[in-house]
Amino acid sequence: MSDKEIDQQLVERVQRGDKAAFDLLVSKYQRRLGRLISRFVRDPAEAEDVTQDAFIKAYRALPGFRGESAFYTWLYRIGINTAKNYLLANKRRAPTSTPFDAEESESFEEASLLREVNTPENELMSKQVVDVVQKSLLALPEDLRTALTLREIEGLSYEEIASAMNCPVGTVRSRIFRAREAVAANLRPLLDTSKDNRW
Amino acid sequence: MKQSISALMDGELFEDEAASCLAILGKDLEATKKWEIYHLIGDTLRQPEHIPADLSATVSAKIQQEPTVLAPRISMVRRNPRYFALSAAATLTAVGVVAWMSLQINPTVATSPTVNQQNAAFRPASMQFNQDSNEYLLAHQEFSPSTDMNGGASYIRAVAYNGEAK
Numbered sequence: 589m590s591d592k593e594i595d596q597q598l599v600e601r602v603q604r605g606d607k608a609a610f611d612l613l614v615s616k617y618q619r620r621l622g623r624l625i626s627r628f629v630r631d632p633a634e635a636e637d638v639t640q641d642a643f644i645k646a647y648r649a650l651p652g653f654r655g656e657s658a659f660y661t662w663l664y665r666i667g668i669n670t671a672k673n674y675l676l677a678n679k680r681r682a683p684t685s686t687p688f689d690a691e692e693s694e695s696f697e698e699a700s701l702l703r704e705v706n707t708p709e710n711e712l713m714s715k716q717v718v719d720v721v722q723k724s725l726l727a728l729p730e731d732l733r734t735a736l737t738l739r740e741i742e743g744l745s746y747e748e749i750a751s752a753m754n755c756p757v758g759t760v761r762s763r764i765f766r767a768r769e770a771v772a773a774n775l776r777p778l779l780d781t782s783k784d785n786r787w
Numbered sequence: 788m789k790q791s792i793s794a795l796m797d798g799e800l801f802e803d804e805a806a807s808c809l810a811i812l813g814k815d816l817e818a819t820k821k822w823e824i825y826h827l828i829g830d831t832l833r834q835p836e837h838i839p840a841d842l843s844a845t846v847s848a849k850i851q852q853e854p855t856v857l858a859p860r861i862s863m864v865r866r867n868p869r870y871f872a873l874s875a876a877a878t879l880t881a882v883g884v885v886a887w888m889s890l891q892i893n894p895t896v897a898t899s900p901t902v903n904q905q906n907a908a909f910r911p912a913s914m915q916f917n918q919d920s921n922e923y924l925l926a927h928q929e930f931s932p933s934t935d936m937n938g939g940a941s942y943i944r945a946v947a948y949n950g951e952a953k
Contacts, residue, residue, distance in 0.1 A: 589805035591798045597809050603858035608813035611847045615823040618846070619830040622839030636842060643846045644853065651858035714838040721831040739797060740832040746799045765793040772824045779824070 595659035602650050610647055621667045628671035642670040720778055724771040735760055736767035792821050
């Protein structure tokens, strides 16, 4: 089942009244949407509010979502419109007039700017999360590390990874799972003890 | 199950396995936590420069305040346009079969229409009704299978005009 189909299944659950399914979509897309909105609304606290608003608007608009486009593309448009409306309401101009599409926005590099405007608390937490994930990745056995890297960073399918690593697809599936579990085990204490449980 | 969630996120599960995995997500707390943390790991590996704070709990709380959305299911039909084609084909086939059968039953009707001539020897039947039985039949007309106004017959009154009485 493809990523788009999974999203569609979750959307249909929400459309049948299952609010928990919407939480799964939020978990999946909150960081992508947050990064996108941060390009328009530079203040991190305001960007958070706008991101939340965008999700609420998406939830309210979900009965009209018919799946003609991918869910994220649809959510992306809501995010952009919410951010622009927010700036308009506050008599501010969007930082760029360049129209990005959903795919381009993923590779947009403004990390240094984003770091500058992040709050110290979020900045610290963000650094800790990145630190734990990267250290955990480096501590993995090479076959697990390679499988997870090829999947998450290079975006290869299991079949392509199996071909690259010269092993069965089932082994790739197992290696990626074990790698995620190892990283998650190191991340869990940090997430559980984080202030106001916002990570 | 945890391994299934990992593979589901990567779009590497077959339909039936994915369906059962999705059915658990959002209901089982541990499975849902795995879903969240695996996505955090993926996002962190892809874009370690900026990881926004987790908004899921806040958004979830706000969504709980919202009215539940309900929408009609259209995806089955939309995802499978074959349904339209098959329905149309079945309808056309049924119409064709009925037309063909009606032609087979009485092929002469369509090909050689005949003029129905009135036979002069036939005359309208005349019959004397007993007044009592006529009233009885009128009163119970609603039970007659031939009436088109079942239930309304009791409100019908027969009116006769006798010109000779004047």
